[in-house]
Structures are given as C-alpha cells and as structure tokens.
Amino acid sequence: MAQDDGTKAPAGRVTILDVARAAGVSKSSVSRFLDERLPKSQSETAKRVRKVAEELGYVRDVSAASLRRGKTGMIGVIVPRLTDTVMAMLYEALQRAAARRQHFAIVATTDDTPEAARIAAETLLQRGVDGLVLSTARTEDPLIAELAQRGVAHVLAVRTDGKSLSSVGDDEMGGYLATRHLIDLGHRKIGLIGGPSYASSALGRLAGYKRALTEAGLPVDPALMVEASFSITSGADAARTLLARNEGLTGLFAVNDNTAIGALSAIHEAGLSVPEDISLVGYNDIPITAKLPVPLTTVHVPFDQIATEALEILLADEPDTDNIRKAMPTLIPRKSTRAIKQA
Amino acid sequence: MAQDDGTKAPAGRVTILDVARAAGVSKSSVSRFLDERLPKSQSETAKRVRKVAEELGYVRDVSAASLRRGKTGMIGVIVPRLTDTVMAMLYEALQRAAARRQHFAIVATTDDTPEAARIAAETLLQRGVDGLVLSTARTEDPLIAELAQRGVAHVLAVRTDGKSLSSVGDDEMGGYLATRHLIDLGHRKIGLIGGPSYASSALGRLAGYKRALTEAGLPVDPALMVEASFSITSGADAARTLLARNEGLTGLFAVNDNTAIGALSAIHEAGLSVPEDISLVGYNDIPITAKLPVPLTTVHVPFDQIATEALEILLADEPDTDNIRKAMPTLIPRKSTRAIKQA
DNA sequence: CTGTTAGCGCGTTCAG
DNA sequence: CTGAACGCGCTAACAG
Numbered sequence: 001m002a003q004d005d006g007t008k009a010p011a012g013r014v015t016i017l018d019v020a021r022a023a024g025v026s027k028s029s030v031s032r033f034l035d036e037r038l039p040k041s042q043s044e045t046a047k048r049v050r051k052v053a054e055e056l057g058y059v060r061d062v063s064a065a066s067l068r069r070g071k072t073g074m075i076g077v078i079v080p081r082l083t084d085t086v087m088a089m090l091y092e093a094l095q096r097a098a099a100r101r102q103h104f105a106i107v108a109t110t111d112d113t114p115e116a117a118r119i120a121a122e123t124l125l126q127r128g129v130d131g132l133v134l135s136t137a138r139t140e141d142p143l144i145a146e147l148a149q150r151g152v153a154h155v156l157a158v159r160t161d162g163k164s165l166s167s168v169g170d171d172e173m174g175g176y177l178a179t180r181h182l183i184d185l186g187h188r189k190i191g192l193i194g195g196p197s198y199a200s201s202a203l204g205r206l207a208g209y210k211r212a213l214t215e216a217g218l219p220v221d222p223a224l225m226v227e228a229s230f231s232i233t234s235g236a237d238a239a240r241t242l243l244a245r246n247e248g249l250t251g252l253f254a255v256n257d258n259t260a261i262g263a264l265s266a267i268h269e270a271g272l273s274v275p276e277d278i279s280l281v282g283y284n285d286i287p288i289t290a291k292l293p294v295p296l297t298t299v300h301v302p303f304d305q306i307a308t309e310a311l312e313i314l315l316a317d318e319p320d321t322d323n324i325r326k327a328m329p330t331l332i333p334r335k336s337t338r339a340i341k342q343a
Numbered sequence: 344m345a346q347d348d349g350t351k352a353p354a355g356r357v358t359i360l361d362v363a364r365a366a367g368v369s370k371s372s373v374s375r376f377l378d379e380r381l382p383k384s385q386s387e388t389a390k391r392v393r394k395v396a397e398e399l400g401y402v403r404d405v406s407a408a409s410l411r412r413g414k415t416g417m418i419g420v421i422v423p424r425l426t427d428t429v430m431a432m433l434y435e436a437l438q439r440a441a442a443r444r445q446h447f448a449i450v451a452t453t454d455d456t457p458e459a460a461r462i463a464a465e466t467l468l469q470r471g472v473d474g475l476v477l478s479t480a481r482t483e484d485p486l487i488a489e490l491a492q493r494g495v496a497h498v499l500a501v502r503t504d505g506k507s508l509s510s511v512g513d514d515e516m517g518g519y520l521a522t523r524h525l526i527d528l529g530h531r532k533i534g535l536i537g538g539p540s541y542a543s544s545a546l547g548r549l550a551g552y553k554r555a556l557t558e559a560g561l562p563v564d565p566a567l568m569v570e571a572s573f574s575i576t577s578g579a580d581a582a583r584t585l586l587a588r589n590e591g592l593t594g595l596f597a598v599n600d601n602t603a604i605g606a607l608s609a610i611h612e613a614g615l616s617v618p619e620d621i622s623l624v625g626y627n628d629i630p631i632t633a634k635l636p637v638p639l640t641t642v643h644v645p646f647d648q649i650a651t652e653a654l655e656i657l658l659a660d661e662p663d664t665d666n667i668r669k670a671m672p673t674l675i676p677r678k679s680t681r682a683i684k685q686a
Numbered sequence: 687c688t689g690t691t692a693g694c695g696c697g698t699t700c701a702g
Numbered sequence: 703c704t705g706a707a708c709g710c711g712c713t714a715a716c717a718g
Binding site for chain 1: 450604
C-alpha cells in the first residue's frame with residue numbers, strides 16, 4: 001500500500017518531472033535549482049522547489065545526469081591493496097576529500113603488479129570515472145604514459161614517477177628526520193631497511209637517510225642498507241640480515257611501519273630488545289604503531305593533505321604548473337628509540 | 344595527432360553506432376552481441392562484430408546503459424572502517440565476488456556509528472547501487488528495517504540482526520573452537536575479551552566460549568569475562584582488568600585479533616609472557632597475526648566464502664528461503680598457545 | 687529568471 | 703535472426 005502524499009502518486013521512482021509538476025514549474029527550472037554546482041539561488045521559487053523535491057523524496061538519477069553531463073562525479077583510486085593499512089588510510093582520506101568536492105571515490109586494487117594495475121585502470125575507466133588517482137606509480141611506468149597519451153585525467157599520490165602531476169609526502173625529508181633523530185640520540189651505526197626501488201617513496205626516504213648520515217660526518221656503508229618489500233616478513237628477513245652482518249648496530253630505520261614490525265620480530269628472535277639494544281624508527285604512523293607493546297617511533301604522513309591536494313590537482317580546470325606537491329611529514333618520538341648507552 | 348585505423352575516425356568516444364557502421368549491421372544487433380548477460384552467440388556476424396568493437400576500442404557507456412537498463416551493476420558495501428584489516432579483507436573479498444558476477448563493489452564507511460551508516464546508505468543509493476551489503480548490523484537496527492520497508496535490496500555480512508538475509512561466519516562454532524583448544528591444552532581458568540554487545544559476531548563467539556566451558560564442566564565465571572570494543576587499546580584495557588581480577592589465569596580468548604594484540608601489550612606490561620605464562624587466542628586471522636614476534640593462534644574466517652554467498656543472496660532472482668548462511672571457521676594453532684605447565 | 691526543445695548513448699520493444 | 707523507432711531521466715542551448 002503506497003502512501004498518498006496528496007500529489008499524483010508517481011508510478012516508480014520520483015522523477016524531475018514529478019517535482020516540476022508538483023511545484024508548478026518546468027523541469028529545467030527544477031534541474032537548475034537543484035544543480036549542486038551552481039550557487040544555490042535564494043529566490044522564493046527556488047526554495048519552494050527544493051522543499052517540494054525534499055517532500056517527494058526526489059533524488060536525481062545519476063545515470064541520466066551522468067549521461068547528459070558527460071561526467072559521473074566518480075573518481076577512481078588505484079592502490080596495491082586495502083589490507084595494507086597505509087593504503088586504507090590513503091583511500092579513506094581520498095574519500096573524504098572527494099566528498100568535500102561532491103564527488104565519490106571508488107577503488108580497485110593491484111597487488112602491486114603492473115598487469116593488475118592496467119586491468120584496474122581499465123575497469124575503473126569502464127565504470128566511467130572522471131579521473132584516476134594512482135598510488136602504484138613506478139619510475140618509467142608505461143601505464144601512466146599511456147593514460148597521459150589517451151588524455152585520461154590522472155594524478156599520482158604517495159608515489160610519483162618524478163614527472164607526472166603528483167601529490168606526495170616529502171619522503172626525503174621524512175627519511176632525514178628519522179635518521180637525524182637516531183643520530184641525535186647518539187647512534188652511530190644505523191641500519192636501513194629500505195623499500196622496493198620502483199617506489200619513489202622508498203627512494204626518497206633512502207636519500208634522506210644518506211643525507212643525514214653524511215651531514216653528521218658518518219659513513220654511508222652499503223653493508224648497513226638492505227632492500228625489502230613493504231611486507232612484515234620481508235622486514236624480518238632484512239633485519240636478520242642487517243643484524244648478522246653488522247656488529248655493534250644500535251639504530252635501525254625502516255622506511256615502512258610494516259617492515260619495522262617485522263624487524264621487531266627478528267630483533268626479539270636474536271635475543272635483543274627494543275629500545276634497550278636497538279632503537280627502531282618506522283614510517284607512516286599507522287594506528288597500530290602507537291599501540292604496540294613498545295610504541296613505535298615513526299614518521300607521520302599527512303594523508304588528508306596529500307589526498308586533498310591530489311583531488312585539487314585532478315579536478316582543476318586548467319593543468320597545474322608545479323608538477324609535484326610535497327606534504328611535510330612529522331617525526332613522532334615514542335618508546336622504540338632512546339639515547340645510546342655510553343660505552 | 345589521432346591515429347587513423349582506416350575507418351572513419353569518430354570524433355570523440357567510440358559509440359555503438361560507430362561499431363554498427365564499421366561492421367555493417369544495425370546498432371541493436373551490436374547491442375545484443377555485446378550483451379554480457381546473454382549467452383554469447385557464436386555466429387559469424389557475432390564474431391565479426393565483437394572483433395570490430397575490439398579493434399575500434401569500443402567500450403559501452405555505463406551511464407547510458409544503466410539509464411536504459413534501470414540497473415548500474417554496482418553494489419554498495421558499508422563497513423565501519425577500512426583501516427580495520429578485517430573489514431578491508433571483507434571488502435576485497437566482496438570486490439572479487441562482485442567481479443566474478445560482472446558487478447563492481449563500491450564502499451562507504453561509518454566509523455561504526457548508526458548516523459554515519461544512514462548517511463553511507465543514502466550516499467550509496469544516490470550513486471545508484473543495485474543493492475547493499477552491510478557489515479554494520481546491530482540487533483534491532485532501524486536502518487535495516489527501513490531499507491526493507493523501502494524495498495532496497497540488501498544483505499548483511501559478518502554481522503547479522505538475526506532475522507534479515509545474512510551471510511556470516513559461524514561465530515558460535517569459532518568461539519567454541521578457540522576455547523576448546525585452550526581447554527584441551529589443560530587450561531582451566533580462561534578469560535574472555537568480548538566484543539561490543541551490539542555485534543552479533545561478538546555475541547556468537549561469547550556463546551561458543553560458554554558452551555565449551557560448560558561442556559568441560561568448567562564454571563562460567565562473570566569475573567572472567569570483559570567486554571571491549573574491537574580496538575587495540577580497549578583490548579589492552581580489558582586484559583589489564585582480567586589479569587588484575589583473576590589470580591591464576593592462564594588462558595585468554597580475545598574475540599578479535601586487534602584486541603588480542605592489545606592484550607599482548609598488557610600482558611608484557613604485567614611482566615608476563617605469551618605463551619609461557621598466558622596462552623592467547625585471537626579471532627579473524629588477519630595477516631599480521633602470523634608475523635608477530637610470537638605468531639598468534641587464531642580462528643580463521645573464510646571471508647571469500649562469506650562474500651560469495653552474500654552476493655549470491657543479494658543478486659538472487661527470487662528471495663532466498665534460509666535467512667542466515669553460516670560459513671565454517673577454522674582454528675589455526677600457532678605459537679601463542681601451549682599446554683599448561685604442570686603444577 | 688523561466689520555459690521549450692533537443693539530444694546524451696544505449697537497450698528494448700515490435701514488426702519483418 | 704535483423705533493423706527501425708522509441709524513450710530512459712536528465713541537462714545544455716537557446717529564446718523569451
């Protein structure tokens with residue numbers, strides 16, 4: 001039994017025509033009054049139309065509007081995986097930023113493989129997204145080149161290829177801050193658990209690590225640097241290697257919280273403690289780091305800012321001039337680092 | 344400089360009409376041959392049309408198709424948050440299941456508040472989803488009642504309200520398995536870190552805990568049970584309470600891996616070790632549990648199965664008969680549990 | 687500011 | 703099986 005609200009009950013869903021009739025105006029007027037992109041008119045009729053629409057429970061059919069406008073108001077996000085908390089944080093931030101701009105962010109995952117990234121992009125494009133936010137960029141990424149060539153609006157987030165429009169964290173600075181923190185605490189032999197070399201974020205943090213060392217007059221020793229993926233297991237492996245290879249290591253900088261957590265396991269396994277024997281710094285400040293038995297010192301990344309700027313770039317009317325925007329990270333000192341014991 | 348593929352270059356995007364012309368058939372034929380819902384015709388023209396479409400790089404305009412079909416092929420997923428790995432796993436599983444059925448899953452988060460859940464549902468519906476998968480159900484959830492009354496297709500996943508169509512894990516069984524495991528190892532004083540009482544999953548696991556205890560002739564002692572949220576911090580708090588309140592506690596079952604991880608902190612803090620002093624079991628088997636310094640014994644939940652069945656229910660032509668489908672969990676014994684030391 | 691008109695690209699009648 | 707014609711609901715262009 002459908003409820004009767006006094007107006008002629010529309011058969012199925014309420015269309016713009018129902019509203020127009022009920023308000024006694026033309027449907028194009030309704031369309032205009034309800035256009036969220038225009039500054040909302042304060043005229044009496046405008047108010048009445050909005051009220052009637054509200055009462056009737058009218059909601060615009062996005063398929064029809066998208067067809068006509070040539071835009072869907074959806075933006076596609078491509079991330080390696082959502083079970084990586086960093087990427088979940090990025091996506092949630094992008095959702096918030098998109099909502100603020102009356103858009104909606106949909107996501108597809110790639111497991112960090114280029115083939116899946118291509119499929120993800122295709123899927124999202126097929127779904128009609130107005131643009132793409134990619135966090136999977138590699139240096140010399142053919143997918144990105146192709147998108148550019150096809151004229152697909154896109155922006156890189158968190159990771160950059162060094163040339164396309166991007167919104168990232170200042171990884172070099174973050175790496176510097178982390179390493180400098182350890183140096184300031186008196187550490188002299190500081191290992192690095194790096195990330196995959198195809199990720200600009202990992203490379204930047206490595207560069208920052210080197211700069212801090214050099215600036216402090218410390219040697220940049222290849223034996224102190226190990227490359228890992230962004231996984232917990234590979235962090236553990238890397239830490240094991242580093243520990244075995246370097247007598248007297250007291251500081252460790254992992255360019256990712258996950259690898260730091262893996263390193264924690266390896267350190268315990270070796271009969272050592274954090275921070276008593278080894279001071280450890282992570283990167284990203286994922287929620288769990290603050291809640292570990294020994295809360296992890298890490299570098300906080302302002303994902304909300306990165307997301308906001310990414311969308312600003314993507315949705316800008318005319319192409320931006322400065323290609324790569326960098327957001328400032330912050331060091332969060334917690335309990336996994338302490339001043340070195342005096343010899 | 345647009346490349347010329349020999350056919351008349353369409354101005355903007357390739358439409359169905361371009362394909363029709365290039366293949367020498369009418370556009371309705373093209374539409375039919377390319378309809379993924381129909382069994383694909385093997386006739387020569389069909390093959391030719393598909394080939395031409397492929398060559399021209401034709402992709403169906405989903406807005407136009409959706410407008411005409413009255414369906415978008417999108418399903419909306421509502422979860423508390425994606426930074427909770429459990430929910431990220433659920434959503435990724437739903438994405439895969441949706442893809443298998445030629446659909447696409449979009450997501451919105453609620454921070455586990457009913458008001459945000461309502462907004463999330465509205466947002467998703469406005470975006471034109473064909474149905475909703477909710478993992479935020481509470482017992483007596485007005486939002487769900489409203490969806491039902493409005494005729495919105497929906498299914499509950501992981502958590503159920505006990506009456507609506509749902510696809511969940513068998514939480515009672517999981518709770519039983521976890522507790523039984525501890526009992527089998529000789530533990531007699533087993534604490535429970537429960538979840539919020541509005542979540543059916545938490546309630547089910549609690550019920551399983553009680554059944555295992557009762558079956559073993561052990562008392563169900565209220566002092567051994569603490570309610571927590573699903574967060575790490577609250578898990579730590581709960582464990583502290585339990586430890587302080589119960590002399591001789593040797594076993595602990597946390598109905599969620601996150602709270603188990605929190606408990607870990609509290610246990611260490613109290614100067615105790617896992618599994619030497621306390622055996623600990625979690626729930627969900629999120630990836631990190633296997634990689635902790637002491638890998639966590641936990642209950643694995645088949646999210647892929649839950650997701651597949653959820654979509655089966657949601658996309659079914661006629662309403663299902665059995666309301667609540669339950670997937671079997673599995674106990675994964677790792678290093679956080681061991682036989683009790685003999686007195 | 688308002689209304690009229692003309693499609694957006696597609697899927698689905700319906701007649702052949 | 704095929705094609706012609708219609709219209710899904712909306713917005714843009716235009717005219718008043």
